Amino acid sequence: MPSSLQKTRKQIAKKRNGEVNALHAKSRDSFRLHKAAVRDQRLEKLAAARGKKEQPILDRVAFFHEELAKKDNEALDVEAVQSLIQKFIHQYDEEYDSVKKARRSGRPPSTKEDMLKLKIKALEAEYEKGFVLPDVTSAESAKLLENWKGEWAYLSTLSWVKVSSTGQIRAAELPSKDAKVGGKTTQYGCGYCGAGCEAYMCDVERIARYAM
Numbered sequence: 001m002p003s004s005l006q007k008t009r010k011q012i013a014k015k016r017n018g019e020v021n022a023l024h025a026k027s028r029d030s031f032r033l034h035k036a037a038v039r040d041q042r043l044e045k046l047a048a049a050r051g052k053k054e055q056p057i058l059d060r061v062a063f064f065h066e067e068l069a070k071k072d073n074e075a076l077d078v079e080a081v082q083s084l085i086q087k088f089i090h091q092y093d094e095e096y097d098s099v100k101k102a103r104r105s106g107r108p109p110s111t112k113e114d115m116l117k118l119k120i121k122a123l124e125a126e127y128e129k130g131f132v133l134p135d136v137t138s139a140e141s142a143k144l145l146e147n148w149k150g151e152w153a154y155l156s157t158l159s160w161v162k163v164s165s166t167g168q169i170r171a172a173e174l175p176s177k178d179a180k181v182g183g184k185t186t187q188y189g190c191g192y193c194g195a196g197c198e199a200y201m202c203d204v205e206r207i208a209r210y211a212m
Contacts, residue, residue, distance in 0.1 A: 054152055057175055061134055061155060063088050065148055068136055073146040075139045078167050085131050085163060089123040092116050130162030132172050137161070 067084050068076070076084075096116040103109065109117070126132070134155075135141035141159045148154055160172040 057155070058150070058152065060088070060132075061145075061148065061158075062150070063091075064133055064136060065145055068142060068145055073142055075142045076136050078137070078163070078169065081133075081136060081163055082165075082167065085127055085133070089120065089127060092120055096120065127163075128165050130164045130168070130170065130172070132160060132162050132175055135159035135161045137169065 064084060067087070068074075071080075096113065099110065099113045099116065103113065123131075134145045135158070136145060138159075144158050148158070155174050158174070160174055162170050162172045
């Protein structure tokens with residue numbers, strides 16, 4: 001889709017017989033170009049922020065989409081689902097151990113080490129209460145996930161559940177990427193830990209912000 005700046009330049013070029021670069025700095029057309037450029041920059045920033053918040057959810061769905069495909073996209077029982085949840089939670093263990101071993105004796109943990117540790121901890125805490133994922137326990141739900149092509153909009157058509165460490169399954173909704181309740185960010189809202197943290201700024205995000 002053409003940007004606002006591209007559209008505006010095209011309109012001005014048409015009006016001025018192709019001359020756009022020779023505009024007076026304080027002319028009306030120069031102001032239009034500047035305004036269009038600012039709008040494009042604002043939209044790019046909003047898109048980047050939205051993508052950052054959506055990514056943890058998309059990564060989670062992609063993981064279970066791939067794992068389900070390895071099992072011929074058949075519906076899974078509770079034990080199989082729990083096994084995949086454990087695999088998802090501990091996918092960062094090897095990287096965490098590697099970063100930890102690389103740290104010199106007596107040196108404090110690096111930002112990356114802290115973030116990985118807290119990310120794993122947050123995922124484990126979520127699993128204890130109820131890990132949110134697309135429902136793969138019925139043939140119909142598994143088929144819906146199989147047909148996912150990576151689009152964000154399609155996620156609202158999936159059935160969602162929470163599976164606890166005790167094996168309890170209950171219905172859930174598509175996690176909101178930015179909804180806030182009572183001054184706190186709901187699941188995935190921080191866009192950093194990718195888990196069910198409910199803090200306005202979780203520890204993972206706090207470390208990431210201060211490290212910038």
